[in-house]
Amino acid sequence: MKRIFFLLCLVATGCTSTGDKKTAMRDVPIEARDSRLEEPRKRVLVAPFIDLSRERGEKVAESARKAFIRSLNTTKSFVIIENSDFPKDIKSFRINDQYDLEQVSKIASGMGIALTMEGRILEIHARRLGDQVGVMRKIKAQMDAKVQIRVMGSKQNRELLNEIREATIEATTTKFGSYAYSDKYLEEDPELIDQVIQKAFRSVLPNLIAVAKKISWEGKIAMVSGDRIYINAGRVSGLQVGDILRVNDEGNEVFDPESGTFIGRAPGRMKGTLEVVSYFGKDGAIGVIHSGQGFKETDQVEFY
Numbered sequence: 001m002k003r004i005f006f007l008l009c010l011v012a013t014g015c016t017s018t019g020d021k022k023t024a025m026r027d028v029p030i031e032a033r034d035s036r037l038e039e040p041r042k043r044v045l046v047a048p049f050i051d052l053s054r055e056r057g058e059k060v061a062e063s064a065r066k067a068f069i070r071s072l073n074t075t076k077s078f079v080i081i082e083n084s085d086f087p088k089d090i091k092s093f094r095i096n097d098q099y100d101l102e103q104v105s106k107i108a109s110g111m112g113i114a115l116t117m118e119g120r121i122l123e124i125h126a127r128r129l130g131d132q133v134g135v136m137r138k139i140k141a142q143m144d145a146k147v148q149i150r151v152m153g154s155k156q157n158r159e160l161l162n163e164i165r166e167a168t169i170e171a172t173t174t175k176f177g178s179y180a181y182s183d184k185y186l187e188e189d190p191e192l193i194d195q196v197i198q199k200a201f202r203s204v205l206p207n208l209i210a211v212a213k214k215i216s217w218e219g220k221i222a223m224v225s226g227d228r229i230y231i232n233a234g235r236v237s238g239l240q241v242g243d244i245l246r247v248n249d250e251g252n253e254v255f256d257p258e259s260g261t262f263i264g265r266a267p268g269r270m271k272g273t274l275e276v277v278s279y280f281g282k283d284g285a286i287g288v289i290h291s292g293q294g295f296k297e298t299d300q301v302e303f304y
Contacts (some may be wrong), residue, residue: 004203023086033101033238034076039217039303041079042114045073047090047099048083056188060198061121063190065149068119077209079237079283081113100106101152101159109154112219112232115212116154119201122146122164124193126186128171137174141186144168145196149204153215160211167200221247221299229290231273231301234285243276244304245287271295 028298033040046069049061083090087107093100098118105116121145128139144166151161175190186192191260219233235280249268255261272292276285 005168012218012260016070018122032235032240038191040219040233041077042212042215042217043079043081043112043233043237043297044103044115044117044208045081045083045086045090045108045113045118046072046117047101047179048092049119049121050094050097051236052097053121053124055184056124057104060188060193061161064121064197067232067282068149068201070194071198071201071205072208075205077212081111086111098150101150102157105152105157109157113154115160116152118150118152120148120150122148124187124196126192128186128214132154136195138172138187139170140170141189141192142168142170143186143189143192143196145193147197147200149201149208151208154264155209155215155218160214161204163202163204163207165203167196169199170194171195193209217303219245219301221295221297221301222284223297224295229287229289229295230280231274231276231285231287232282233301234279234281236283239276239279239285242279245274245276245301246281246304247271247292248300248302250298250300268300271299274301280288 046065049068050064051058051061051064053060069080072080090099090104095106098120101116101118108116124143125145126141126143128141131245145168146164146166148164150159151160152158153160169192173186173191173269175231219237221229222232223230231239231245239245248270251268273290273292274287274295275290276287278286280286287301
């Protein structure tokens with residue numbers, strides 16, 4: 001069972017995503033994290049986007065989510081966890097037009113995920129401003145979008161951000177034949193969606209980063225082997241050789257005694273510290289004992 005947990009931790013925390021796994025590990029600098037970052041990057045889970053329109057295809061929501069993740073990656077402050085690495089189907093937590101983020105966050109907390117995010121497309125409208133004659137037509141179009149982002153702190157198990165943003169763009173796209181006559185097809189154009197969604201969410205990023213900074217980074221011990229301690233976060237997450245990590249007991253889940261509502265996980269007892277000495281796998285680190293003893297799998301690690 002412990003080996004299964006170890007493998008799950010490596011898979012869950014070792015993948016970044018821009019919607020294309022082939023580019024997940026690109027542009028890793030010599031230094032594991034930017035000098036401006038005081039802590040390693042926070043792990044975040046971005047649920048499949050929800051489009052409130054029943055007329056547009058699913059690809060619109062997929063394109064919007066990819067555009068949002070690209071915006072997150074520009075901050076260099078986050079590690080995006082693949083939805084496929086979550087132990088349950090996230091879509092099963094959807095209730096009508098939103099997710100039960102409290103339940104998602106409860107599971108995410110055990111994976112070292114700091115934030116769970118829900119994006120919703122409230123409105124998208126497009127109209128032609130002009131086009132050329134021909135089979136393949138370049139069309140100048142205007143697209144308006146209204147979106148909502150909701151962010152839940154996994155460990156705190158409470159909503160930390162809930163904002164609505166609007167954006168308008170004018171851009172040129174290419175359409176084939178009869179598709180050029182319909183504004184409906186413009187509303188599903190991935191290039192236009194990419195631009196308007198990124199513009200809409202760009203104004204949210206400062207608030208999102210501010211929220212993330214208020215949450216302390218944490219990971220877990222995945223395996224103990226002799227004098228080597230294997231941690232489920234590494235270079236991609238921003239851990240650097242020489243970093244000192246505090247090790248705590250996993251801590252207990254706390255529930256409201258009257259309502260039975262899950263409040264969050266209480267901090268565990270401090271057991272000692274580790275020093276990062278090397279990396280392994282896609283995003284794992286190897287540590288040695290700096291102080292303390294009795295470290296075991298599932299113990300939490302925090303930036304010291």
